[in-house]
Amino acid sequence: MWMLGPIGFTAPLLLLGLLALPILWILLRAVPPAPIRRRFPGVALLLGLSDEETQTDRTPWWLLLLRMLAAALVILGFAGPVLNPQIDEPGSGPLLVLVDGGWADAGDWARRRDRIEAALEEAGRAGRPVALVQRSDLSPVATEFLSADRWANRLAGLHPQPWLPDPEDQAGWIAALGSERFDTFWLSSGLEDEGRAPLLEALEARGTVRVLENGRPVLALKPAIYEDGLVRLSALRLGSGPEMEVDLAAVGLDPAGVERQLATVPLTFGAGEAGAEVELSLPPELRNRVTRFEIVAQRSAGAVTLTDDSLKRREVALIAGREDREGLELLSPLHYLEQALAPTADLVDGDIADLLLANPDAIILADVARLAPAESDGLVDWVEAGGLLVRFAGPRLAGSDVSRNELDPLMPVRLREGGRSVGGAMSWGEPKGLRPFREDSPFFGLDIPSEVVVNSQVMAQPDPELSERVIAALADGTPLVTRKRMGDGQVVLFHVTANTEWSTLPLSGLFVQMLERLAISTRPSAPDAAELVGTTWTADRVLDGYGRVELAETLAGVPGERLAEGRLTREMPPGLYASGDRRVALNVIGPEAVLKPAQWPARIAVEGLQVARETPLKGQALVAALALLWLDLMLSLWLSGRLRQLRGGAVALLALSLLIVPGGRAKAQQGDDALALLATNEVVLAHVITNDRQTDQIAAAGLRGLSETLYGRTSIEPVDPVAVDLETDELAFFPFLYWPISLDQPIPSAVAYGKLNRYLRSGGMILFDTRDADIGGFGSGTPAGRKLQQLARPLDVPPLEPFPQDHVLTRTFYLLQDFPGRFVSRDVWVEAAPLDAEKVEGMPFRNLNDGVTPVVIGGNDWAAAWAVDERGNTMFPVGRGFSGERQRELALRFGVNLIMHVLTGNYKSDQVHVPDLLDRLGQ
Numbered sequence: 001m002w003m004l005g006p007i008g009f010t011a012p013l014l015l016l017g018l019l020a021l022p023i024l025w026i027l028l029r030a031v032p033p034a035p036i037r038r039r040f041p042g043v044a045l046l047l048g049l050s051d052e053e054t055q056t057d058r059t060p061w062w063l064l065l066l067r068m069l070a071a072a073l074v075i076l077g078f079a080g081p082v083l084n085p086q087i088d089e090p091g092s093g094p095l096l097v098l099v100d101g102g103w104a105d106a107g108d109w110a111r112r113r114d115r116i117e118a119a120l121e122e123a124g125r126a127g128r129p130v131a132l133v134q135r136s137d138l139s140p141v142a143t144e145f146l147s148a149d150r151w152a153n154r155l156a157g158l159h160p161q162p163w164l165p166d167p168e169d170q171a172g173w174i175a176a177l178g179s180e181r182f183d184t185f186w187l188s189s190g191l192e193d194e195g196r197a198p199l200l201e202a203l204e205a206r207g208t209v210r211v212l213e214n215g216r217p218v219l220a221l222k223p224a225i226y227e228d229g230l231v232r233l234s235a236l237r238l239g240s241g242p243e244m245e246v247d248l249a250a251v252g253l254d255p256a257g258v259e260r261q262l263a264t265v266p267l268t269f270g271a272g273e274a275g276a277e278v279e280l281s282l283p284p285e286l287r288n289r290v291t292r293f294e295i296v297a298q299r300s301a302g303a304v305t306l307t308d309d310s311l312k313r314r315e316v317a318l319i320a321g322r323e324d325r326e327g328l329e330l331l332s333p334l335h336y337l338e339q340a341l342a343p344t345a346d347l348v349d350g351d352i353a354d355l356l357l358a359n360p361d362a363i364i365l366a367d368v369a370r371l372a373p374a375e376s377d378g379l380v381d382w383v384e385a386g387g388l389l390v391r392f393a394g395p396r397l398a399g400s401d402v403s404r405n406e407l408d409p410l411m412p413v414r415l416r417e418g419g420r421s422v423g424g425a426m427s428w429g430e431p432k433g434l435r436p437f438r439e440d441s442p443f444f445g446l447d448i449p450s451e452v453v454v455n456s457q458v459m460a461q462p463d464p465e466l467s468e469r470v471i472a473a474l475a476d477g478t479p480l481v482t483r484k485r486m487g488d489g490q491v492v493l494f495h496v497t498a499n500t501e502w503s504t505l506p507l508s509g510l511f512v513q514m515l516e517r518l519a520i521s522t523r524p525s526a527p528d529a530a531e532l533v534g535t536t537w538t539a540d541r542v543l544d545g546y547g548r549v550e551l552a553e554t555l556a557g558v559p560g561e562r563l564a565e566g567r568l569t570r571e572m573p574p575g576l577y578a579s580g581d582r583r584v585a586l587n588v589i590g591p592e593a594v595l596k597p598a599q600w601p602a603r604i605a606v607e608g609l610q611v612a613r614e615t616p617l618k619g620q621a622l623v624a625a626l627a628l629l630w631l632d633l634m635l636s637l638w639l640s641g642r643l644r645q646l647r648g649g650a651v652a653l654l655a656l657s658l659l660i661v662p663g664g665r666a667k668a669q670q671g672d673d674a675l676a677l678l679a680t681n682e683v684v685l686a687h688v689i690t691n692d693r694q695t696d697q698i699a700a701a702g703l704r705g706l707s708e709t710l711y712g713r714t715s716i717e718p719v720d721p722v723a724v725d726l727e728t729d730e731l732a733f734f735p736f737l738y739w740p741i742s743l744d745q746p747i748p749s750a751v752a753y754g755k756l757n758r759y760l761r762s763g764g765m766i767l768f769d770t771r772d773a774d775i776g777g778f779g780s781g782t783p784a785g786r787k788l789q790q791l792a793r794p795l796d797v798p799p800l801e802p803f804p805q806d807h808v809l810t811r812t813f814y815l816l817q818d819f820p821g822r823f824v825s826r827d828v829w830v831e832a833a834p835l836d837a838e839k840v841e842g843m844p845f846r847n848l849n850d851g852v853t854p855v856v857i858g859g860n861d862w863a864a865a866w867a868v869d870e871r872g873n874t875m876f877p878v879g880r881g882f883s884g885e886r887q888r889e890l891a892l893r894f895g896v897n898l899i900m901h902v903l904t905g906n907y908k909s910d911q912v913h914v915p916d917l918l919d920r921l922g923q
Contacts, residue, residue, distance in 0.1 A: 014079040070628035077621030094129045094145045094182035101134035103301040104189035104218050106160040106545045110794040119185050124148035135165035140172030160545030162301035163568035167195040174202045183207040192596040212607045220302035220589045231280040238595045244269040247296040252289035284346045301588045304547040308585035314361035316345045333366035336506035366498040367394025384487030392498040393458040412484035412493050414461035431455050432474040441471040442517045449508050456502040457495040532560030542575030683718040686734040690742040702863025706895040726752040731759040735902045741770045741784045753794040760854040765902045770859035773825035801832040812900040814893040821860030821891045828858040865891035
């Protein structure tokens with residue numbers, strides 16, 4: 001192929017015909033215009049005379065130029081012009097396709113996968129064996145070079161990982177490469193890492209290296225910091241650039257338990273700056289609901305930061321049994337509690353009745369003895385619902401009869417009369433220190449300062465359950481802190497005062513640590529390595545490479561020492577890790593992280609990721625030549641005077657030819673407006689144009705039959721269905737799109753995929769129909785299945801699962817168990833239900849959210865089963881006899897359920913419908 005800029009020619013030798021244009025110019029200028037016949041009687045006198053000198057008239061230069069252009073376009077058209085032809089790169093032998101595959105690649109992963117696919121196709125045409133390797137998922141085994149088509153089948157399972165390449169894994173992989181020579185096709189993320197230089201050296205020692213990078217900005221978000229009542233958010237971008245503004249969103253659960261954006265704040269990168277900060281003010285109730293912060297419209301694990309206990313400051317209510325004495329703050333029952341909790345918790349005060357309405361995370365009673373019945377009952381209900389009640393002893397509690405004869409509901413143990421103190425009736429010879437904490441104690445692992453001693457305390461009454469409820473004791477075994485669980489909550493009693501009257505505990509750091517272990521307060525920062533020693537943490541939620549939060553499933557526990565290192569791996573991905581009541585977030589981007597652009601040697605030419613589509617121009621060139629020849633014809637008739645002899649017919653024809661393009665555009669514009677009005681005023685079903693005439697006709701007939709069924713059986717009155725062009729039509733007008741899969745349909749453009757993704761996120765539904773259930777199931781096992789994977793790859797499709805029997809589509813209007821079309825297959829896929837969706841006891845259905853599944857995928861050829869002609873007659877046979885008609889009826893019922901589901905959501909999931917459903921199910 002011969003190239004001329006971005007245009008290549010498949011038959012370049014035909015371009016030699018352009019050399020004949022000057023000769024053609026000379027010949028055309030010698031052609032005179034046609035003579036005009038005039039009858040004059042005197043001409044008879046000139047008969048027989050001859051003129052020895054003759055001179056031809058010349059054709060106008062502008063008409064010659066028009067003819068030359070037409071001839072040139074014909075020659076160019078038959079030379080096979082192609083815009084952006086795919087040129088095979090030189091090279092032979094094995095090819096290594098290497099992709100970094102970390103979180104920085106996730107934002108444009110679809111483009112990278114397209115570029116990998118193009119490289120595999122190129123290698124396949126050249127017969128080169130290929131190895132596809134992802135740097136973020138290396139193993140110390142020999143690299144396997146296979147045929148390109150085998151890797152192409154595995155390409156759909158290639159996804160970015162939420163971590164950067166590991167140098168140790170990379171060193172083992174390089175050692176296993178051996179001495180075989182190969183060329184490398186390296187798709188770089190653009191981020192600098194410590195393993196890039198040794199890897200480049202190893203690859204260049206085995207062949208040529210071709211590097212590709214994307215010039216788009218890579219954005220990342222640091223962990224949120226809470227200081228002075230504000231949440232501080234810091235973002236990074238790769239390199240520097242012009243001023244740029246992004247939106248940061250705080251995501252969490254609303255009071256109804258639905259995840260949504262709770263707050264957004266704009267953040268601006270200054271020109272030339274690689275970092276930016278913004279502060280966000282959130283009320284405590286809203287701040288405690290935040291589960292993560294993310295950069296809006298950025299699909300990357302680096303653009304998401306999970307929150308843990310360092311952000312979720314608890315609300316703690318403090319209630320004292322006596323008023324503070326003026327001028328004696330150090331003797332106040334609440335002074336040391338306030339000093340210990342104020343930096344890490346939001347403190348509230350007031351009456352118990354008012355505090356219970358505010359539902360704080362913990363309530364602390366300092367030397368409170370008696371409670372009114374209403375207060376006691378309210379506290380019992382609050383604790384059983386998950387509250388934490390912490391009580392401190394004191395003179396009031398020691399002098400009362402609370403929990404003496406029988407156990408008080410709001411006390412963990414019974415108390416003996418009086419107390420124990422140095423010099424008292426039950427005297428100690430000297431103050432007592434603390435005994436090391438047991439392994440089953442929440443305080444296990446805390447160091448006990450020698451200066452912590454107890455002078456007085458209230459005594460616990462011996463009881464068979466006493467030993468189980470002691471979580472801290474003095475050196476002589478006397479209980480110091482006891483705990484009792486009530487429902488989902490617990491009651492804790494410190495047998496000493498909250499001030500220094502009875503002990504020196506409030507003066508030590510141990511006091512603050514004990515409150516932290518009880519989850520009364522939260523730490524202002526992540527625990528350090530020393531605090532994590534000897535602990536085990538279990539992943540609760542993890543992030544994938546795209547920044548989506550998923551359940552951790554069966555990941556093994558992680559030692560605290562490894563968690564402190566923060567090195568992300570497959571065994572320890574970024575996510576939220578739990579140990580007891582504590583939560584620690586392990587994010588992709590750390591507090592001290594910096595994004596550095598990759599530095600390549602001057603000998604390495606870095607290319608872009610753009611894959612220009614091949615566009616044949618032969619048809620356009622020939623059409624333009626025909627248009628010029630048509631114009632030449634009209635102008636020649638005008639010059640020769642014959643145009644007037646056509647009595648206006650040619651003029652009308654010329655005017656019509658000139659108005660074809662503008663008229664067509666006007667008609668298209670008028671059609672677009674009419675379609676918008678129709679779709680917004682009526683219910684309109686639509687199908688995607690596949691450019692396969694027969695497939696599109698069947699789709700239109702199928703939706704026509706479904707619309708008639710809806711009109712006759714439901715309150716929905718749809719109008720005639722329409723065909724939708726993904727490139728030009730607006731999709732937001734249509735609640736439902738039927739997309740039959742044709743092997744020859746073109747891949748939509750990036751703009752079309754953008755519209756499709758917006759359509760899916762805004763509540764629309766697409767029914768993908770591979771129409772291959774008679775020869776295979778859904779998936780990559782059939783040509784239509786592979787075409788579907790190719791078409792759906794850039795779509796933001798949620799996780800899918802086979803149709804569960806309790807899905808709301810089984811009961812939206814009709815009760816269904818199967819979903820046949822013209823064919824019968826059980827391989828019908830919908831959006832996967834939440835993993836935590838629970839089945840209510842006694843009910844056959846799970847509690848699902850109120851969203852509509854954005855996609856339904858199958859191959860049963862539903863349009864053919866629904867299809868009717870203009871007279872309402874079915875167009876295609878379904879099955880045989882009565883069973884076939886029953887199958888067609890079930891297909892129509894499935895279609896009705898689909899449309900009802902799109903228009904009404906999951907309202908049939910509500911438990912109010914369950915009695916009627918159970919009655920109809922015969923249960």
